[in-house]
Amino acid sequence: MPTILVEVMPKPEILDPQGKAIANALPHRGFTGFSGVRQGKRFELSVEGEVTEELLESARAAAAEMLSNPVIEDVVSVTVAEDQ
Amino acid sequence: MSAETPLIAGDPTPQAAPLSGARIGVVTFPGTLDDRDAARAVRLGGGTAVPLWHADESLHGVDAVVLPGGFSYGDYLRAGAIARFAPVMSTIITEAEARTASPLPVLGICNGFQVLTEAHLLPGSMIKNDHLKFICRDQVLRVENTGTAWTSQFTQDELITVPMKNQDGQYVADDATLKKLEDQGRVVFRYVGESPNGSRNDIAGVTNERGNVVGLMPHPEHAVEAGYGSDDATGLREGTDGLTIFTSVVSSLTGGNA
Numbered sequence: 584m585p586t587i588l589v590e591v592m593p594k595p596e597i598l599d600p601q602g603k604a605i606a607n608a609l610p611h612r613g614f615t616g617f618s619g620v621r622q623g624k625r626f627e628l629s630v631e632g633e634v635t636e637e638l639l640e641s642a643r644a645a646a647a648e649m650l651s652n653p654v655i656e657d658v659v660s661v662t663v664a665e666d667q
Numbered sequence: 668m669s670a671e672t673p674l675i676a677g678d679p680t681p682q683a684a685p686l687s688g689a690r691i692g693v694v695t696f697p698g699t700l701d702d703r704d705a706a707r708a709v710r711l712g713g714g715t716a717v718p719l720w721h722a723d724e725s726l727h728g729v730d731a732v733v734l735p736g737g738f739s740y741g742d743y744l745r746a747g748a749i750a751r752f753a754p755v756m757s758t759i760i761t762e763a764e765a766r767t768a769s770p771l772p773v774l775g776i777c778n779g780f781q782v783l784t785e786a787h788l789l790p791g792s793m794i795k796n797d798h799l800k801f802i803c804r805d806q807v808l809r810v811e812n813t814g815t816a817w818t819s820q821f822t823q824d825e826l827i828t829v830p831m832k833n834q835d836g837q838y839v840a841d842d843a844t845l846k847k848l849e850d851q852g853r854v855v856f857r858y859v860g861e862s863p864n865g866s867r868n869d870i871a872g873v874t875n876e877r878g879n880v881v882g883l884m885p886h887p888e889h890a891v892e893a894g895y896g897s898d899d900a901t902g903l904r905e906g907t908d909g910l911t912i913f914t915s916v917v918s919s920l921t922g923g924n925a
Contacts, residue, residue, distance in 0.1 A: 593794075597839060598865075600795045649752070652745055652785065654792040655839060 585634050587642045590659040591651045592623035623659070626650055634663050689920040691913075692719040692729035694759075694779075696750045700737035701776065701888060708888035709733065712913025714920075721753040730920045731772040731816070732759055734779025736832075736886060746793060746835045747781030760786055763880050772816035772916055773880045777833055780872070780882030789873055789882045790848065791840030796833070797865025805897040805906070806831040806885050807859040808871050812852050815878040820915040826859060827908035828899045831885040838866035838873075838884070848873055856883050887912040 593599045599621045606620040628642055639661065646658045691714045695702045706716035717729050721739075726732065739750035750756065762771035775783035783789045796802060807828050810821040821827070840848070845867055848854055856872035864884075872883025887909025890896035899906035 596841075597794065598797065600797055600799050600837070600865075604799050649748070650744070652748065652792055654784070654790075654841075655794055 584632075585630050586664045587628040587630060587634060587639065588660070588662050588664050589626040589628065589642060589646045589650055590623060590661075591626070591646070591656050592659050593621060594655060594657055597655050623656075624650075627664075639663065689714045689731070689917045690717050690729045691715065691916065691920075692717045692726055692732045694719045694721060694732060694734050694755055696721040696737070696739035696753060696782075698738045698740055698742075699735055699778070701735040701886065702737070704886075705733045705735040705776065705888045708891040708909065708913050711891045712910055713917045714913065719755055721750065721755050724754040724758050726755070726758050726762065726771075731916050732774070733888075734759075734773065734775040734782050735888065736777030736779060739778055739782065742778075742835070745781075745785065747778060747783075747785040750778075750782045751785040756782070756786055760788060763788055763875075770877060770879045772919065774817050774912065774916070775880075775882035776886055776888060777836075777884055780884055781835065783880060783882045788880045789875055790844045791838055791867075791870075791873065793835045793884070794837045794839055795835050796837050796863070799834075801832070801834040802836070802863055803830070803832040804863070805829070805899075806863060806871075808856045808883075808885060809859050810855065811857055812855040812874060812878075814852075815855060815874045815881050816919040817881045817912050817916050818855055819919055820911050827887075827911070828890070828897045828906050829885045829887050829909045830889040830897050831863060833864075833884055836864040836866070836884045838864075838870045840867060845870075851876070855881055856885070 602621040609617055643661050646661050651658050691709045693702050693706045693716055709716040763773045781793050784792050805828050810825045813821050813823050853874050854870050855874050858869040858871050862869055874881045890906050890909035893905050893907055896904055897906035
């Protein structure tokens with residue numbers, strides 16, 4: 584069964600307090616060499632049957648209108664992942 | 668239970684002049700916490716509180732609406748993002764944006780403010796506090812706009828103290844929106860003293876262009892009754908600065924002049 588993946592990230596100009604806290608914590612576990620972290624969201628929309636262009640358009644609309652808030656977030660991608 | 672537990676006793680005695688029937692709806696979403704406190708604040712302010720249910724499109728003829736604080740839908744997706752699509756919200760959005768002489772007054776407190784931004788009734792949005800901690804404390808605010816339905820009985824630049832408790836309280840908006848809000852005097856409440864959460868321009872609450880919709884992060888409904896309010900100069904828990912929000916809207920609805 585295919586899945587539509589929607590990825591949402593905080594806008595570049597919006598401070599990401601969670602990402603900042605993670606970036607600060609990484610060196611404590613020895614993970615050095617990362618100068619920054621930004622934390623986003625990934626949604627997996629399961630589809631029964633085939634992903635039609637219509638369904639993909641509907642996913643894009645859902646991503647823009649509900650899964651993200653355009654004031655603070657960008658929809659980075661809406662893609663189809665086929666079964667493994 | 669002794670007789671000394673007035674918080675859960677019957678209707679409190681209104682402190683404002685008896686009204687003339689201002690009916691103010693208080694919405695309950697799944698996960699709302701402060702609806703009972705908000706209803707009590709409405710009654711103390713001289714209004715009649717009418718419970719409204721998220722799944723019911725009807726506003727049952729109320730004259731104004733309060734969206735109280737809490738964690739509607741567990742803050743899933745984003746704070747307020749799912750509540751915004753509740754049936755009751757479609758009606759509230761339509762009536763709040765109605766091009767009539769007196770569109771529906773709506774107040775969003777904390778999570779209610781988040782719902783109003785998600786519903787695009789107010790600009791901007793809230794992200795996590797810059798320090799990432801849940802905060803719970805009394806907060807001093809400056810009332811910078813007394814022209815709204817909810818603030819008419821404050822004096823300009825009056826300082827008030829009300830409780831504040833949230834994790835996603837950092838107000839953000841793009842520069843153009845912030846400039847517009849400032850130029851049009853639509854910042855209603857501003858944090859005084861050290862910023863509690865990193866909000867842009869220390870904004871604690873804003874209004875829409877017509878002044879009928881107001882949202883703020885702190886909790887005026889928790890400072891409406893001496894003995895159970897915020898700490899202030901008059902003593903511990905004695906502060907009742909939040910009550911003026913509720914007397915203001917009752918006054919606006921009943922034709923009173925501030």
